[in-house]
Amino acid sequence: MNRRGGALATLLALWLAACANTPPETSVVHVLQPGENLYRLSRYYGVSVEDIRAANHIADVTGIPVGTRLVIPQAGRAAAPSTSLAAYEPSAPRVYDARAAGLDFAWPLHGTLSSRFGWRGLSHHDGIDISARRGTPVHAAEAGRVIYSGWLGSYGRIVIVKHVGPWSTVYAHNQRNLVGEGDFVERGDVLAEVGATGNASGPHVHFEVRRDRTPQDPLGYLP
Numbered sequence: 001m002n003r004r005g006g007a008l009a010t011l012l013a014l015w016l017a018a019c020a021n022t023p024p025e026t027s028v029v030h031v032l033q034p035g036e037n038l039y040r041l042s043r044y045y046g047v048s049v050e051d052i053r054a055a056n057h058i059a060d061v062t063g064i065p066v067g068t069r070l071v072i073p074q075a076g077r078a079a080a081p082s083t084s085l086a087a088y089e090p091s092a093p094r095v096y097d098a099r100a101a102g103l104d105f106a107w108p109l110h111g112t113l114s115s116r117f118g119w120r121g122l123s124h125h126d127g128i129d130i131s132a133r134r135g136t137p138v139h140a141a142e143a144g145r146v147i148y149s150g151w152l153g154s155y156g157r158i159v160i161v162k163h164v165g166p167w168s169t170v171y172a173h174n175q176r177n178l179v180g181e182g183d184f185v186e187r188g189d190v191l192a193e194v195g196a197t198g199n200a201s202g203p204h205v206h207f208e209v210r211r212d213r214t215p216q217d218p219l220g221y222l223p
Contacts, residue, residue: 008126008155008170008208011148028075032068035086037061039119044085046076046214049124061122098211098221101165105141105221106187108171108207109194117217126215127170127208134175134203136194139187141169141207141222146183146191155206156198159191170208173200 030041038061042049049061055073058064098105111132117125144163152158155172159179162168175195179185196203209218 028072033084040085131204137190138192140185154199172206
């Protein structure tokens with residue numbers, strides 16, 4: 001999951017660099033405190049876990065000693081916090097940001113929630129998995145423009161839709177994509193069919209909500 005999350009982050013980064021006015025890159029040095037982990041640092045600074053791992057050459061995310069100085073690349077905040085991030089969970093402000101932009105995400109299909117967002121052993125699951133019969137239509141969660149439709153490593157056949165502001169949604173492991181890059185879609189339009197391409201044990205859609213390159217918990221945005 002880390003490898004495919006990194007590939008997707010790179011793809012989104014290339015698009016953002018070409019199409020958006022981004023602030024200057026800022027690196028922050030964060031000294032790891034008791035109870036902190038890369039996931040909480042990722043949420044606080046607005047940087048993906050994979051980017052933090054790569055910048056610090058971390059092989060085992062569970063074995064980082066307290067007191068380690070970590071470089072946070074392209075940090076969304078200019079300084080480290082004055083207190084520990086051990087209990088930091090900023091879900092509510094992110095949801096408000098999306099709604100303030102006029103976005104109202106819908107479920108991409110009716111199915112069974114088979115895997116949630118968060119850590120799974122040593123890797124981070126950047127979205128949710130919704131199991132359904134092969135060939136079930138996958139719908140756009142919101143209106144936007146298709147910025148990628150094709151194959152992306154372990155994601156298999158994937159569609160990425162760019163919405164208003166910094167928001168994007170991801171639909172992966174598709175059996176067949178039904179839209180192409182540059183297409184504009186409305187909320188509810190069919191994007192693809194459920195499949196099991198890439199690294200998938202059975203038919204399902206892997207669904208992500210991203211703010212810039214940072215994955216958010218989709219369950220915080222869905223009705």
